[in-house]
Amino acid sequence: xxxxxxxxxxxxxxxxxxxxxxxxxxxxxxxxxxxxxxxxxxxxxxxxxxxxxxxxxxxxxxxxxxxxxxxxxxxxxxxxxxxxxxxxxxxxxxxxxxxxxxxxxxxxxxxxxxxxxxxxxxxxxxxxxxxxxxxxxxxxxxxxxxxxxxxxxxxxxxxxxxxxxxxxxxxxxxxxxxxxxxxxxxxxxxxxxxxxxxxxxxxxxxxxxxxxxxxxxxxxxxxxxxxxxxxxxxxxxxxxxxxxxxxxxxxxxxxxxxxxxxxxxxxxxxxxxxxxxxxxxxxxxxxxxxxxxxxxxxxxxxxxxxxxxxxxxxxxxxxxxxxxxxxxxxxx
Numbered sequence: 001x002x003x004x005x006x007x008x009x010x011x012x013x014x015x016x017x018x019x020x021x022x023x024x025x026x027x028x029x030x031x032x033x034x035x036x037x038x039x040x041x042x043x044x045x046x047x048x049x050x051x052x053x054x055x056x057x058x059x060x061x062x063x064x065x066x067x068x069x070x071x072x073x074x075x076x077x078x079x080x081x082x083x084x085x086x087x088x089x090x091x092x093x094x095x096x097x098x099x100x101x102x103x104x105x106x107x108x109x110x111x112x113x114x115x116x117x118x119x120x121x122x123x124x125x126x127x128x129x130x131x132x133x134x135x136x137x138x139x140x141x142x143x144x145x146x147x148x149x150x151x152x153x154x155x156x157x158x159x160x161x162x163x164x165x166x167x168x169x170x171x172x173x174x175x176x177x178x179x180x181x182x183x184x185x186x187x188x189x190x191x192x193x194x195x196x197x198x199x200x201x202x203x204x205x206x207x208x209x210x211x212x213x214x215x216x217x218x219x220x221x222x223x224x225x226x227x228x229x230x231x232x233x234x235x236x237x238x239x240x241x242x243x244x245x246x247x248x249x250x251x252x253x254x255x256x257x258x259x260x261x262x263x264x265x266x267x268x269x270x271x272x273x274x275x276x277x278x279x280x281x282x283x284x285x286x287x288x289x290x291x292x293x294x295x296x297x298x299x300x301x302x303x304x305x306x307x308x309x310x311x312x313x314x315x316x317x318x319x320x321x322x323x324x325x326x327x328x329x330x331x332x
Contacts, residue, residue, distance in 0.1 A: 022064060022094060022124060023140035024148055024294040031151075031290040032062040032304075033200070035252025035271035036100070038279040039084055040074040048276030048285060050087050052306045056287045057091050060304060064124070064137070065093050068252040068271055069100025069156070069202030072113075073278055077106030081113055085120050096125040096137055096151075100202040100253065101158045101168065125153070134175055136182055141294060148294055150186055150197040150245065152179055160230065168203055170230035176239045183243035194245035196297050198290070204251045204270070206233040211263035218320050220312040221259030221270070221303065224282055228254050241266065247297055247316060250288065255281045258288070258303055260312070262320035272303045284309075 022029070034056075037049040057065065065088065072080040081103075088095050097117040104110045114128050125135050133155035141148040157169035179199075187194045208227045211217050240246040241264060248267030260269035272286040286305035293299065302313040314320070 021140075022137065023144055024142040024292075025063065027142065027294045029064070029139055029149065029292040029294070030060065030062045031064045031066055031198075031292070032056055032060055033066045033068055033250055033252075033271040033288040033290065034274040035068040035202075035288075036070040036255055036273050036275050036279070037067070037084065038070055038073040038102070038275040039080055040278045041080050041083065043074070043276075043278055045276040045278050048306075049274060049278075050084075052274050052276075052285045052287070053087055053091065055306055056304050057093060059308070060287075060289055062093060062289075064151075065091070065095035066151070066153075066200050066250075067095065067097045068200055068250065069098050070102045070252065070275075071097065071100070072103050072106050075107045077103065077108035077113060078116055080106060081108075081116055085117065088122055089120060092122065094122055094124045095120075096123065096135075096153060098153055098200060098202055099133065099155060101156075104158050132178075134178055138186075139292070147186065147189065147195065149292055150182075150195050152182065152197060152199040152246070154179070154199060154201045154236075156201045156203040160232075165231050168228065168230045170232050170234040171201075171236045173234060176234065176236055179236070180239055180243065183240075183245050187243075187245065194243065196247055196292065197245040198292075198299075199240060199246050199249045201249070201251050203253050204229045205237050205249060205268070206230065207237045207263055208251075208268050211261045211268050212259075214263070217261050217263060218322070219259055219261040220314050220319070222257065222283060223259050224256035225254050227257070237263075237266070247299060248290075248301075250290070255279065256283060258283060258311075260301060260314060260320075262317065265317065267299075267301075267316045267320065269301065272305070 137151040138147045139149040206229045255273040257270045258272045271288040291300040303311040
């Protein structure tokens, strides 16, 4: 009884957010994922990042922009972030912001960066709940009568403080529990059927590595560097498999990867590096585009490069599932 009450309270809070204004239009909802802008104040190369934002948004006309971390790369962090927020205000599109490992290094506390973004009139993320930087963005049905899809936005923190482990911090058990509660509440509200959902974060989950080493998994796109995941696996992938709602996980962090693949029926995808030459990159900057379909466990996704090229258009789950070769008419 207590668990059910907690789930109900969580759901009421989520549904009361500004994100309730997001809704499907003509059966579709389009997301542009920008990642790793690495914006530096006063650095001319950062114009490549903002030019990318303007061009992609003008071309794609998205319903939502998701920033998946490492947005700022110079001190003072608040002034640096404000430059990106000014661009988002100018673009007049709803957006939400997740921090990466470099955002907290710019002299401003992560909570203050979160709050600064949340105060923007086009930002759909909720007001911060204490030190929690995870949040949910619900998407309404076309008629606005119900929640039709869910975006789980998870904070991947910065670096691991255990000396014998090191590298990047993993998602905590508290975060996994938070996702479980959210997922259960939405499923209950939907008559026991999981809603179509996506999960966004900065670091790739450890399962990204497991997926690419499997010789049974289709892969689309570019992989020019090793996946830089946390060294330890705390179990988020298992939780979302059990939840049954998340169709795909989308991350950034590794600038020379933009691929998508499917692992145990969950899409694992990188965004395209969106920044300029303020950090290493060997791919033309751009963004990942995601198109959800109302009342369907289906999405389209592709890379939009600055300059106009569209790369690796795929549909989940069809493009990631092997066909029955016995039923083909001759060769492909």
